Amino acid sequence: MAHLLGAEQLRVEYPTRVVLDGVTIGIGDGDRIGVVGRNGDGKSTLLRILAGKQQPDAGRVTRRSGITLGMLDQADELATGRTVLETVVGDRPEHEWAGDRNVRDVLAGLIADIPGHTLVDDLSGGQRRRVALAALLSREWDIVVLDEPTNHLDIGGVAWLAEHLKRRWPAGQGALLVVTHDRWFLDEVSLDTWEVHDRIVEPFEGGYAAYVLQRMERDRQAATVEAKRQNLMKKELAWLRRGAPARTSKPKFRIEAANALIADVPPLRDTVELTQLATSRLGKDVIDLLDASVSYGDRAVLHGIEWRIAPGERTGILGVNGAGKSTLLKLIDGSLEPTSGRVKRGKTVVVATLDQQLADLRAVENERVSAFVAGKRASYVAGGKELTPGQLLERLGFTSAQLSTPVKDLSGGQKRRLQLLLILLDEPNVLIMDEPTNDMDTDMLAAIEDLLDSWPGTLIVVSHDRYLLERVTDQQYAVLPGPDGVGRLRHLPGGVDEYLRLAATAAGPAQGAGRATVASVTGASAASVDSRGSGAASPDRSVDSRVPDAAPSAPALSGAERRAAEKELASIERRIEKLTAQTDALHVLLAEHDMSDYEGLAARNAELQAVQAEVEQLEHRWLELGELLG
Structure with missing residues (x-):
């Protein structure tokens, strides 16, 4: 295996502490390395030094002559005044980038929903992140270094990125170095793992699970x-x-x-022993969404939501950005009333939300952590023991020095942990978590998951972190667009894999249209390159059926054929609505069935599976007719 990049006796020292000391490592052809460690232990510092963006205080970095290295930093530095397409493809001629299968794949996988003529100055933070990642991956590199590449990607985007990186180089060629808190992603792309801890870098063979x-x-x-x-x-x-x-x-x-x-698992370094906090009594009725629909003006967001949330239920919610997940959460927590239908709440329900905004901490950002928590209550009972606020915070991974730190000076992960603690101390019995993994390292994620395992209330989690969803929830639902494009709630017996299949099927034609839009910004699509007979056009265009250059046109139908197709489409929609209602009724019957009647339960379950299978067949036919009718 050819050597590409190495570091000898690295030392990095900040005014208050030493981050790396005596670190010697090497990267060779074929390496796929995931980097893990606690926040603040030097993961990003190590990546910047290896990429040449930061100089160590001692030691040196060596690179083989002619090696190219590209890095995605957390800063998302994009040149101002340029369009999205210019940022991604640079100054390359159109016939060159449009004929490159890799460029087309990156455009389709990351920024198909962003018009190519949009100025990067006008993009949101998440869009800028995806554009920066697309600009990096659209070019050829011997070594790719990625610092938190899954931030702002949904589950489908994370799955696409993993597949792209796995097939980017032939076996035994190129090298990948990635820092991410997404453990599923680490297991998918990494063959080795480096743990940065206690000033050293310790190598392990295999991905995250092996590590x-x-x-x-x-x-x-x-x-x-x-x-x-x-x-x-x-x-x-x-x-x-x-x-x-x-x-x-x-x-x-x-x-x-x-x-x-x-x-016999040994304790983690940041052990969370907050195993039980007193919770308000949760009755039989929790929250029922009954034919609930939501519209903002003329725009319908959710339609016909039927969901009876049970005591102790642990549910994960999936869906692309903008699908209506946040609206669904607002219906559940009562901050939004449905436009039609109703939401029924139990008398003893106490809902708390861990959101992405950290709004609860803004009003107290100048207070010290220990004083703020002590002001809410003098002592707490956890695990049958009475604890001071300081002891409780230490069990959530806060050091003694951090207890006297103002809230505003905490890191993002520390603020998330503090926010979660404050929510649990208010004793809710329904907990909603909206992207709870942001800014947390893998150790703290494992600790939070352990805490959630022992929490006795009803848990609803919205996250793009597949590992977390599969770890802490027992079932998953998805917010998917219906035939009219309005979001509907669908149960996923097959979990995340089923969601990815459904999302890929539903997004196929639309994604192709998105790619055509990006390509047409400069006035000519990649297909027009072939029509001009340019010698730079890639010969693999006809083979790559996954990435069409323009949305496929629907076959021409006669008037009678079109009327027949429209009639069948309407019939299928009516049948799906009836079967959906039948499915909900069967779920209720199963929940109320005598658990000792095994034969009856088996019969009900078989009936439910048959109905769900028929719905799936009808949905496939509905998609075929939709493409046929254009």
């Missing part, structure tokens, strides 16, 4: 060594007092199977 097992073994070994040392010291002291000769045997440490490791 967790190896780290558990490392911690077990360290604990065994310490226990052995303590035991030897006790024996030696006893022997010295007796005057007997020292005779010791070396205990042998052995790791059993992965199940044995998991059964």
